[in-house]
Each structure stands twice: as C-alpha cells, then as structure tokens.
Amino acid sequence: MTVEIFERLWERYDSWYERNPEIFRREVEFIRKYVGNFERGLEVGVGTGRFAVELGIEYGIDLSDAMLKLAKSRGVEVIKADAKLLPFKRVFDLVLFAFTLCFLDSPLEALISARDVLIEDGKVVVCSVPKDSKLGMEYMSRKDNPFYSNAKFYSVEEIVEMVEKAGFTVTEVDFGDVKYGKDLVVVVGKR
Numbered sequence: 001m002t003v004e005i006f007e008r009l010w011e012r013y014d015s016w017y018e019r020n021p022e023i024f025r026r027e028v029e030f031i032r033k034y035v036g037n038f039e040r041g042l043e044v045g046v047g048t049g050r051f052a053v054e055l056g057i058e059y060g061i062d063l064s065d066a067m068l069k070l071a072k073s074r075g076v077e078v079i080k081a082d083a084k085l086l087p088f089k090r091v092f093d094l095v096l097f098a099f100t101l102c103f104l105d106s107p108l109e110a111l112i113s114a115r116d117v118l119i120e121d122g123k124v125v126v127c128s129v130p131k132d133s134k135l136g137m138e139y140m141s142r143k144d145n146p147f148y149s150n151a152k153f154y155s156v157e158e159i160v161e162m163v164e165k166a167g168f169t170v171t172e173v174d175f176g177d178v179k180y181g182k183d184l185v186v187v188v189g190k191r
Helices: 002-008 010-019 021-035 050-055 065-073 107-117 134-140 156-165
Strands: 041-044 059-062 077-080 092-098 118-128 169-176 184-190
Touching: 002 010, 002 065, 010 021, 010 065, 021 050, 021 092, 021 118, 021 169, 021 184, 041 050, 041 107, 050 092, 059 065, 065 077, 092 107, 107 118, 107 156, 118 156, 156 169, 156 184
Parallel strands: 041 059, 041 092, 059 077, 092 118
Antiparallel strands: 118 184, 169 184
16 A cells, blocks of 8 residues: 555655755746645645645645654644545635645545535646656656555546546646656646
C-alpha cells in the first residue's frame, strides 16, 4: 500500500526537491497561475508540505504521520485524514491536488469529497503528470522506484472526466513544461 511507502521513505521522497530545485520551481510556478488568489486553501495529499508552503496554502491532509510531521514543522496546519473522507464541510475556496491523484486508491471519491469541502464557487486545481506524456512514460517505466511503481497515472481525458464526474464544471485545462514539454497537466474545476 502506498501509505506505508511514504511513511517509511519520507526522507527520500522529500530530498528529491533538494536534488531537483529547478523542476520544483517550474512546478510551483505552473500551479501558482491556476491557484490564483484564495482566502482559505486545502492541499489534499500535502506530503511534506513543500507545495502548500510555496503556494500559501494553510491546511493540508495526508495519511503519513512522518510526512505530516514535516509539513507541520514547515508551518502547515495538518490533519491526518483520508482524501475520500475529508473532515470539513464547505469551508475552503480552494482545494489543491498537486501530483496526488496517481497515489490515491479512489481518486474519484477524493474529488467528490473535495467538492463537499468547497464553498459555493470554490475551485479544485488538479495538477498531474499525464500517463501519455514523455515524463509520465518515464515514471511508469521506473519499476524499481518505490513511489512510481505503486502509482497509477491517468490521461488528460481521464482526469477531466473524473473532475466532471465529481460534480465540477471544468473551466481550464492547460499544460506545463518541466523537462520534455507538456510534462504536466492542470485541470481546474468550479463547484
């Protein structure tokens, strides 16, 4: 199960950002354009808190105690919670999934739960590596990588379909470049 991998290897996961600062910077800048201004944000799958901190997102949920501890030390208000059972009701105007869908057992249920925590006109921002991108194919071929070998990547069409099935109106779909061109996709949905 994915949670145990992140619980055990959180330092290895977090050190990737230290080893790849330029890629991380590009990811943050790409996501920032779609996050925009918000009053109260939640990152689902906050991990060690790096995206939340960079984007000014105050709250984060995850299932890994080790990762939550690090996110908290970085100033993120953290709660241990399952993405498909978010413990809030209509309090956020932004929910971010930054490279999270591929690690979830039930991404559609998580998106439905995200819809339930958003206020009217709130938005969900989903950023992912599409499975049909060169970067996605590279990640999927890494069978010896403990993180990617357990991930399930989705096509752009599958992500858009999940966001719509969760009850959102898709307002934007765009691509970002961090390595090969069109390495990232962002899907923005309005409640």
